[in-house]
Amino acid sequence: MTERTLVQAVNRGLFEAMQADPDVVLLGEDIGVNGGVFRATEGLAQQFGTDRVVDTPLSETGIVGTAIGMALYGLKPVAEIQFLDFIYPAFDQIVSELAKFRYRSGGQYPCHVVIRTPYGGGIKGGLYHSQSSEAYFAHTPGLKVIVPSTPADAKGLLLTAIQDEDPVLFLEPKRIYRSVTGEVPDGDHRVPFGVARLVREGTDASVFAYGAMIPPTVDAAETLAGEGISVEVIDLRSLVPLDEAAVVASVEKTGRAVVVHEAPRTCGFGAEISALLAERAFYSLKAPIARVTGFDTPFPYALENVYLPDAARIAHAIRSTVRSG
Amino acid sequence: MRATDPELLQTSSVISSARVRPERDLVSTAAPSPRTSPGAAADPFPPARLPEAYRTMLLARATDERCLSLQRQGRIGFYVPLSGQEAAQVGSAAALEPVDWVFPAYRELAVALVRGVPLVAILDQLFANSRDRTKGRQMPNHFGFRDQNFVVASSPIGTQITQAVGAAMAAQRRKDPIVTLAYFGDGATSSNDFHAGMNFAGVYRTPTIFFCQNNGWAISLPRDRQTMSPTLAEKASAYGFRGVVVDGNDLDAVYGAVREARARAIAGDGPTFIEAQVYRFGAHSTSDDPKRYRPEALVEAAKRRDPVRLLRDRLVAAGLLDDARDAQWWEASRAEVAKAVESAEGVAPVDPMSFLDDVFATPTYRLQAERDALEQLVRDGVVKP
Numbered sequence: 001m002t003e004r005t006l007v008q009a010v011n012r013g014l015f016e017a018m019q020a021d022p023d024v025v026l027l028g029e030d031i032g033v034n035g036g037v038f039r040a041t042e043g044l045a046q047q048f049g050t051d052r053v054v055d056t057p058l059s060e061t062g063i064v065g066t067a068i069g070m071a072l073y074g075l076k077p078v079a080e081i082q083f084l085d086f087i088y089p090a091f092d093q094i095v096s097e098l099a100k101f102r103y104r105s106g107g108q109y110p111c112h113v114v115i116r117t118p119y120g121g122g123i124k125g126g127l128y129h130s131q132s133s134e135a136y137f138a139h140t141p142g143l144k145v146i147v148p149s150t151p152a153d154a155k156g157l158l159l160t161a162i163q164d165e166d167p168v169l170f171l172e173p174k175r176i177y178r179s180v181t182g183e184v185p186d187g188d189h190r191v192p193f194g195v196a197r198l199v200r201e202g203t204d205a206s207v208f209a210y211g212a213m214i215p216p217t218v219d220a221a222e223t224l225a226g227e228g229i230s231v232e233v234i235d236l237r238s239l240v241p242l243d244e245a246a247v248v249a250s251v252e253k254t255g256r257a258v259v260v261h262e263a264p265r266t267c268g269f270g271a272e273i274s275a276l277l278a279e280r281a282f283y284s285l286k287a288p289i290a291r292v293t294g295f296d297t298p299f300p301y302a303l304e305n306v307y308l309p310d311a312a313r314i315a316h317a318i319r320s321t322v323r324s325g
Numbered sequence: 326m327r328a329t330d331p332e333l334l335q336t337s338s339v340i341s342s343a344r345v346r347p348e349r350d351l352v353s354t355a356a357p358s359p360r361t362s363p364g365a366a367a368d369p370f371p372p373a374r375l376p377e378a379y380r381t382m383l384l385a386r387a388t389d390e391r392c393l394s395l396q397r398q399g400r401i402g403f404y405v406p407l408s409g410q411e412a413a414q415v416g417s418a419a420a421l422e423p424v425d426w427v428f429p430a431y432r433e434l435a436v437a438l439v440r441g442v443p444l445v446a447i448l449d450q451l452f453a454n455s456r457d458r459t460k461g462r463q464m465p466n467h468f469g470f471r472d473q474n475f476v477v478a479s480s481p482i483g484t485q486i487t488q489a490v491g492a493a494m495a496a497q498r499r500k501d502p503i504v505t506l507a508y509f510g511d512g513a514t515s516s517n518d519f520h521a522g523m524n525f526a527g528v529y530r531t532p533t534i535f536f537c538q539n540n541g542w543a544i545s546l547p548r549d550r551q552t553m554s555p556t557l558a559e560k561a562s563a564y565g566f567r568g569v570v571v572d573g574n575d576l577d578a579v580y581g582a583v584r585e586a587r588a589r590a591i592a593g594d595g596p597t598f599i600e601a602q603v604y605r606f607g608a609h610s611t612s613d614d615p616k617r618y619r620p621e622a623l624v625e626a627a628k629r630r631d632p633v634r635l636l637r638d639r640l641v642a643a644g645l646l647d648d649a650r651d652a653q654w655w656e657a658s659r660a661e662v663a664k665a666v667e668s669a670e671g672v673a674p675v676d677p678m679s680f681l682d683d684v685f686a687t688p689t690y691r692l693q694a695e696r697d698a699l700e701q702l703v704r705d706g707v708v709k710p
């Protein structure tokens with residue numbers, strides 16, 4: 001075990017994966033000499049050489065398209081997109097190509113690429129350095145979508161992603177890259193996909209969150225514990241595949257559900273969780289499902305603190321849910 | 326056909342002769358304008374406007390100095406310096422007319438000044454206050470000023486390039502004698518939109534100027550790793566139009582190239598790509614530490630051709646400036662910046678509900694419901710703006 005920040009855990013995971021397997025190569029903008037704009041690849045070019053930690057020209061479609069080619073040929077590329085907000089020039093390669101190679105070839109050409117990218121608000125990044133657009137990707141069949149919220153999960157899920165057989169979008173909550181530290185198991189520590197993490201047990205309400213929304217959700221749960229409300233917090237961490245059993249079981253126990261994400265509300269991942277609960281836990285519900293989300297606006301610069309869900313908003317929603325039934 | 330256009334061939338031959346000289350050697354050379362394609366500087370910068378150009382450059386430089394320190398003090402959230410690119414920006418913007426449309430990236434502060442944007446309006450955007458024309462929506466340096474035909478910038482690299490071509494197509498259709506000019510960097514030449522925009526402009530022969538400030542770097546990636554083209558300008562010939570290289574520190578060369586490109590565009594002779602070779606003196610932005618990837622010696626070498634100093638020396642040589650007056654102008658620029666900072670910092674912050682405006686012309690039912698819910702949360706003391 002070693003104490004690391006979330007971004008250090010990502011770095012460590014990349015380091016170990018590269019050390020273990022010469023087929024693992026990294027590519028992205030400013031990831032080599034500069035070590036990545038968030039330092040996630042710090043030291044790796046020095047350690048493994050610039051032919052394995054490849055600084056690319058400024059083209060996301062170039063990054064993802066060539067990563068696909070590498071993967072088809074048998075390498076294990078891990079692409080970095082500097083900010084999730086800049087992934088869209090590669091959207092075609094991701095949605096039309098990466099996610100569909102296995103399917104359209106009848107299984108002949110599986111295409112295993114990991115795309116890592118920092119996402120989310122809270123760093124004064126405005127419209128284009130704050131987005132949380134996981135739902136576009138979760139809506140794309142063939143793509144796995146993973147969002148760690150702790151250093152141990154960042155490493156463990158990343159190692160699983162690199163060893164997986166399918167394309168993975170690995171979303172890193174940049175807001176808590178450095179603010180969250182924790183013990184990270186050394187060596188080949190893997191966290192399986194499709195298994196939610198029980199952050200905190202409770203009996204009155206279930207709160208489902210992921211990524212940078214976990215710390216304020218835990219704060220809210222603590223506040224409410226002081227008011228006699230017992231909150232169960234579940235970190236989804238794997239949006240696709242989703243641990244449906246854990247989501248349903250928790251609500252069967254508590255009878256109340258609140259979903260938290262920073263992405264806009266309409267068609268956000270919370271809508272999927274709400275629909276799932278309506279389908280599979282309807283008769284357990286004692287109150288309407290509540291969503292605490294970002295707004296249906298672009299991500300604003302000056303007012304990001306109003307835009308982003310925080311512990312007070314989350315606690316308020318849980319309280320209202322508990323009181324309403 | 327355009328492929329046999331003698332001028333195009335001439336340009337290509339000029340450009341291919343540059344192939345023997347790697348551009349990065351040229352960046353540090355002390356020669357006056359070694360990189361300008363012959364014939365590009367037909368029109369010199371109007372001599373009568375030189376002092377004004379110099380003062381705009383001083384104002385931009387003084388704004389850089391001050392804003393870097395405001396950012397360090399946490400008074401503004403972010404800043405993108407433009408030091409080293411003043412002549413390229415002032416020279417190009419001065420060659421346009423007010424009716425022309427500018428599609429900037431995020432580094433074009435001096436262009437905004439030349440187009441008549443008051444410094445205080447720029448500071449309002451940097452402070453994201455309630456007087457900010459863009460309502461505090463964007464990070465600093467993402468300016469937009471409709472009155473000055475300065476289209477609002479975004480962060481994604483290259484997207485403005487196709488848009489500038491489209492606006493030019495619209496002007497063509499309306500027979501308006503205007504040009505559109507897209508500003509972008511060397512890094513942007515790798516973007517999807519660069520290639521799409523160049524291709525459309527070539528096909529439709531649009532009145533567009535592609536003004537690339539090649540400052541040697543795209544964050545940490547040096548120009549010679551961005552593309553193996555010996556110059557960026559020669560990419561234009563593959564799209565069937567003219568590309569020229571200019572010394573971006575030479576106000577005459579920049580101005581002349583844009584003037585000529587503009588005249589050709591208005592005459593129906595189509596687009597021009599101009600590669601202005603400059604050097605990024607500072608960090609990419611306040612989020613970046615260039616010491617990690619760029620030897621200081623390169624910057625020192627490039628600073629020997631500091632565009633502000635070059636123009637200063639020229640004005641002195643012409644008897645239009647002396648040390649005392651130069652010091653006075655510097656002082657005046659710093660005072661103007663200080664005044665604008667004071668004014669902008671004193672303005673109230675944006676209204677906490679204002680981020681819900683302007684998503685659509687008329688808010689949807691959903692947005693209205695979200696506003697009502699937020700107002701309720703504020704009344705309940707849950708959200709404390």
Ligand SMILES: Cc1ncc(C[n+]2csc(CCOP(=O)(O)OP(=O)(O)O)c2C)c(N)n1
Pocket residue numbers: 029058060082086089432480481482509510511512513514540542543544605609
């Ligand atoms: C599509 C996209 N990818 C990545 C980025 C992150 N980024 C911001 S600026 C920049 C470098 C741009 O270099 P260049 O075009 O040369 O312009 P300069 O900053 O040098 O003026 C990068 C990679 C971005 N803004 N947009």
Ligand SMILES: [Mg+2]
Pocket residue numbers: 510511512538539540541542543544
């Ligand atoms: Mg550049």
